[in-house]
Amino acid sequence: MKRFILFIPFILISIYAQQQWRGIWVDAWNEGLYNKQQIQEMLQTAKKYGYNAVAIQIRCRGDALYFPKYPNTEPRRRNLANDFDPLQVTIDLAHSMGIEVHAWATTFLVASSTPSSPQHVYHKHNEYLTQNSNGEKKIGEGYYLDPGHPGALEWNRKVVLDIVNNYDIDGYHFDYIRFPQQDAGFNPVSVARFNKKYGKSGQPSKSDPLFSQWRRAQITDWLQNMYVEIAKVKPHVKVTAATFASRSDAFHNRFQDWATWMERGIIDANFPMNYARTHDIFEKRADDIMNHSYNRHVYMGIGSYLLTVDYSVHQLLYAQQQKSHGVILFSYANNAKSGKSTSGYKAIFDKVFKTTASVPDMPWKSQKNTGHILGQVIAKEQVEVTIPELGLKTTTDANGRFSFLYLREGSYRINCGHETMNVDVRGGQVAMSSTIIVK
Numbered sequence: 489m490k491r492f493i494l495f496i497p498f499i500l501i502s503i504y505a506q507q508q509w510r511g512i513w514v515d516a517w518n519e520g521l522y523n524k525q526q527i528q529e530m531l532q533t534a535k536k537y538g539y540n541a542v543a544i545q546i547r548c549r550g551d552a553l554y555f556p557k558y559p560n561t562e563p564r565r566r567n568l569a570n571d572f573d574p575l576q577v578t579i580d581l582a583h584s585m586g587i588e589v590h591a592w593a594t595t596f597l598v599a600s601s602t603p604s605s606p607q608h609v610y611h612k613h614n615e616y617l618t619q620n621s622n623g624e625k626k627i628g629e630g631y632y633l634d635p636g637h638p639g640a641l642e643w644n645r646k647v648v649l650d651i652v653n654n655y656d657i658d659g660y661h662f663d664y665i666r667f668p669q670q671d672a673g674f675n676p677v678s679v680a681r682f683n684k685k686y687g688k689s690g691q692p693s694k695s696d697p698l699f700s701q702w703r704r705a706q707i708t709d710w711l712q713n714m715y716v717e718i719a720k721v722k723p724h725v726k727v728t729a730a731t732f733a734s735r736s737d738a739f740h741n742r743f744q745d746w747a748t749w750m751e752r753g754i755i756d757a758n759f760p761m762n763y764a765r766t767h768d769i770f771e772k773r774a775d776d777i778m779n780h781s782y783n784r785h786v787y788m789g790i791g792s793y794l795l796t797v798d799y800s801v802h803q804l805l806y807a808q809q810q811k812s813h814g815v816i817l818f819s820y821a822n823n824a825k826s827g828k829s830t831s832g833y834k835a836i837f838d839k840v841f842k843t844t845a846s847v848p849d850m851p852w853k854s855q856k857n858t859g860h861i862l863g864q865v866i867a868k869e870q871v872e873v874t875i876p877e878l879g880l881k882t883t884t885d886a887n888g889r890f891s892f893l894y895l896r897e898g899s900y901r902i903n904c905g906h907e908t909m910n911v912d913v914r915g916g917q918v919a920m921s922s923t924i925i926v927k
Contacts (some may be wrong), residue, residue: 507849509848511819513818514592515817522571531578533820537836538837541814542587543591547592550608550810551563553659554566554574559646561607576655590658590728595633596635600630609643611837616634617640618632618634618675624729636678641710658724663729665730667742670740671694704739713890715754715891728787750782751782756784774812778812789806789818792822792825793822793824797835800836856915860913862891863911864888878895878900898912899913
């Protein structure tokens with residue numbers, strides 16, 4: 489009996505180690521994606537040292553490291569050869585090596601300084617940019633699209649669907665899916681929409697609880713609908729997000745409510761950027777993150793660019809001990825404080841990974857027991873949509889779209905104002921409701 493009890497933890501640890509998502513963020517600010525040789529070297533490094541996934545940056549600041557197709561009109565990134573497609577080349581090579589490819593896209597941060605291309609959203613639709621309470625549009629790291637502006641959300645939607653429709657990616661990775669700070673979100677259109685919804689006037693305070701919740705909802709509602717739109721195109725594509733590891737900071741200052749995203753199942757995996765120079769901070773955040781995973785995957789982000797190799801090893805082992813479903817290093821170009829370190833990759837493999845691993849299953853995607861509903865309401869403002877028999881309700885996003893997730897197979901009655909319709913749901917599919925017109 490004693491031998492049996494001692495054997496079980498060993499078996500569980502072995503199974504866990506064999507099923508672990510292991511990734512590297514490959515940024516486009518450094519070498520790694522600008523020609524086929526760089527991509528081959530990057531993927532060979534990943535394969536050699538036990539990684540089964542890469543998240544490659546295909547949108548840095550409102551630009552494209554791929555070939556955009558209309559209606560996505562974003563300009564190609566500078567310094568790319570005219571005939572070179574980093575995303576397609578990475579997909580072709582990585583898939584031949586058994587490595588997942590996640591398209592990593594900066595979402596709302598679209599410029600660090602004034603862009604040179606006239607096709608950039610900064611120039612074509614400067615009115616989409618957020619601003620602080622003083623009317624300044626450059627905030628922190630640069631210029632952000634405002635999640636409360638319908639045009640900004642539609643611009644981003646076109647980018648997402650272009651990539652999902654035209655590339656055989658394994659995942660779409662939302663980065664900077666947040667506001668830059670608490671004093672942001674004062675785009676005039678956004679403020680007008682907020683005031684209309686709640687019968688207010690003037691400019692709200694940056695710390696107004698109702699305005700804070702409204703800003704969170706603009707991101708959460710849009711992300712939920714994008715999750716379902718992605719599932720409609722390619723159900724197998726994993727939807728993930730890079731998030732602030734401090735749940736409180738994310739919620740109160742960035743209006744990034746990732747705990748709710750996990751609980752609702754509108755992201756398949758959270759990539760918390762748990763970048764910490766001290767183990768104490770890293771471990772406290774990791775514990776909180778795992779306590780708010782809600783049966784979705786967590787791929788713990790390690791800020792290896794800040795750390796010695798030994799510190800990275802310690803944090804990776806702690807994440808593994810806490811049953812994080814995977815880990816990801818930031819970044820390929822700087823996998824240690826000293827820069828790109830081959831010895832660092834080797835040390836992590838020898839001390840943490842020790843063997844290869846398969847990508848863990850996501851049963852809510854693979855088992856196809858439930859389906860989703862996606863629809864659109866044409867109305868002068870956001871409206872509530874309900875499924876009375878289930879007691880479910882949602883609010884349309886800034887462009888009138890709505891969704892219901894993880895419904896069992898069957899026929900459901902949808903109500904919106906005085907309008908009613910029936911929608912049939914099938915497992916593993918997205919059911920489309922007819923367009924609802926509310927006068």
